[in-house]
Amino acid sequence: MSKGEDxxxxxxxxxxxxxxRQGYHGTSMRQLAKEAGIALGGVYNHFSGKEDxxxxxxxxxxxxxxxxxxxxxxxxxxxxxxxxxxxxxMLAAIKRKPDFINLIFIxxxxxxxxxxxxxxxxxxxxxxxxxxxMEEAQGSLRAIPALMLIRAFIGLFFSYHLAETMxxxxxxPEFRENAMDYQVDxxxxxxxxxxxx
Amino acid sequence: MSKGEDxxxxxxxxxxxxxxRQGYHGTSMRQLAKEAGIALGGVYNHFSGKEDxxxxxxxxxxxxxxxxxxxxxxxxxxxxxxxxxxxxxMLAAIKRKPDFINLIFIxxxxxxxxxxxxxxxxxxxxxxxxxxxMEEAQGSLRAIPALMLIRAFIGLFFSYHLAETMxxxxxxPEFRENAMDYQVDxxxxxxxxxxxx
DNA sequence: TAATGAAAAACGAACGTTCGTTCATTTTTC
DNA sequence: GAAAAATGAACGAACGTTCGTTTTTCATTA
Numbered sequence: 001m002s003k004g005e006d007x008x009x010x011x012x013x014x015x016x017x018x019x020x021r022q023g024y025h026g027t028s029m030r031q032l033a034k035e036a037g038i039a040l041g042g043v044y045n046h047f048s049g050k051e052d053x054x055x056x057x058x059x060x061x062x063x064x065x066x067x068x069x070x071x072x073x074x075x076x077x078x079x080x081x082x083x084x085x086x087x088x089x090m091l092a093a094i095k096r097k098p099d100f101i102n103l104i105f106i107x108x109x110x111x112x113x114x115x116x117x118x119x120x121x122x123x124x125x126x127x128x129x130x131x132x133x134m135e136e137a138q139g140s141l142r143a144i145p146a147l148m149l150i151r152a153f154i155g156l157f158f159s160y161h162l163a164e165t166m167x168x169x170x171x172x173p174e175f176r177e178n179a180m181d182y183q184v185d186x187x188x189x190x191x192x193x194x195x196x197x
Numbered sequence: 198m199s200k201g202e203d204x205x206x207x208x209x210x211x212x213x214x215x216x217x218r219q220g221y222h223g224t225s226m227r228q229l230a231k232e233a234g235i236a237l238g239g240v241y242n243h244f245s246g247k248e249d250x251x252x253x254x255x256x257x258x259x260x261x262x263x264x265x266x267x268x269x270x271x272x273x274x275x276x277x278x279x280x281x282x283x284x285x286x287m288l289a290a291i292k293r294k295p296d297f298i299n300l301i302f303i304x305x306x307x308x309x310x311x312x313x314x315x316x317x318x319x320x321x322x323x324x325x326x327x328x329x330x331m332e333e334a335q336g337s338l339r340a341i342p343a344l345m346l347i348r349a350f351i352g353l354f355f356s357y358h359l360a361e362t363m364x365x366x367x368x369x370p371e372f373r374e375n376a377m378d379y380q381v382d383x384x385x386x387x388x389x390x391x392x393x394x
Numbered sequence: 395t396a397a398t399g400a401a402a403a404a405c406g407a408a409c410g411t412t413c414g415t416t417c418a419t420t421t422t423t424c
Numbered sequence: 425g426a427a428a429a430a431t432g433a434a435c436g437a438a439c440g441t442t443c444g445t446t447t448t449t450c451a452t453t454a
Contacts, residue, residue, distance in 0.1 A: 003428085025221075025413095038431090041416080042431065102306065113362055148379060163348040183352065237440095246440070
């Protein structure tokens with residue numbers, strides 16, 4: 001890795017930390033440069049500006065993109081196994097970068113979902129393929145449109161995060177630990193029962 | 198309503214519009230004053246500053262607070278009716294102020310859930326009471342802790358909003374119209390089946 | 395009802411600060 | 425030794441807030 005690539009990565013990592021903790025406008029280029037250990041002007045040798053830095057941080061750390069290969073490689077036989085596998089991948093991605101949710105909110109507020117739409121455009125054709133494979137695998141999900149399942153998974157992702165941020169402190173520990181499993185069970189039972197109607 | 202109260206409300210309404218459309222930092226006090234039809238300095242006769250304005254906008258328009266009286270007055274006999282009623286109230290609140298979700302994101306990013314926690318502190322004792330009444334009403338929800346049901350409802354609220362913002366454009370119209378009903382059905386079936394185990 | 399006067403509200407110029415970015419220059423890399 | 429990277433002072437613009445002043449409001453009084 002060349003010197004340039006090295007400091008570029010340092011800037012991205014530092015920005016990730018600062019943006020999640022302090023927000024976009026709460027983080028100045030001066031503080032970012034200082035904490036990354038380089039001079040203010042030097043940042044502009046690697047990025048065209050502050051927005052460019054956020055974009056790099058967002059795109060190169062997004063859990064949805066991280067998840068996809070793992071989900072595609074899921075080996076489960078039944079629908080239940082596949083959904084549980086996918087949920088486990090999601091939970092792992094969340095726990096790997098628990099603060100990334102803040103970057104998603106920043107992106108919505110500051111960038112109006114521009115980057116998110118870009119991610120979905122590349123990720124969703126693959127996502128739909130995955131669900132199509134699931135439908136082939138077993139019949140019980142055939143009645144569930146792929147998009148609805150994906151919406152349900154997005155709901156899973158955000159409701160986990162938001163319930164944690166908003167209600168984490170007043171939720172008993174044993175619930176917090178099992179919250180994701182609990183929500184997956186609800187989703188699974190709900191989807192399966194609905195699809196059998 | 199006195200003149201002062203009148204302009205105060207005008208400021209709040211204008212700020213609501215601008216904050217949801219342009220974000221917090223994207224809205225300057227100058228633009229806010231101009232669009233509200235008063236001078237820059239005049240704003241400070243009614244609010245101590247920009248943060249105070251956001252707080253007022255957030256607190257006086259939050260759908261969770263709007264929903265509570267209606268939910269408390271719900272007349273449904275069975276659990277299914279009560280959940281459907283509550284979900285209908287939520288959907289009505291969402292449709293009444295579809296842009297408020299942006300204020301929630303701003304609040305998370307800029308104010309670190311300070312105001313949200315305050316709302317939950319006042320709303321949740323009542324929320325838990327409501328669920329307690331539901332548990333009395335019929336047995337099938339007895340196994341579901343109230344907090345989990347509330348988490349599920351928060352998930353419902355956010356997954357509806359987020360799926361709409363992120364996937365609305367690529368979702369077929371007939372799904373978008375029925376998305377909330379669909380999610381409620383999944384939730385209901387999932388919760389009821391789970392609680393019968 | 396009309397006059398009054400203190401408080402409330404409106405005004406807009408001015409202040410001090412901070413921000414993202416640029417640039418001429420020096421240092422390092424390979 | 426040419427290109428890449430790093431430096432930090434300087435720039436101009438925009439921001440939230442303050443302040444001295446003027447205007448309006450409205451309960452009280454005549």
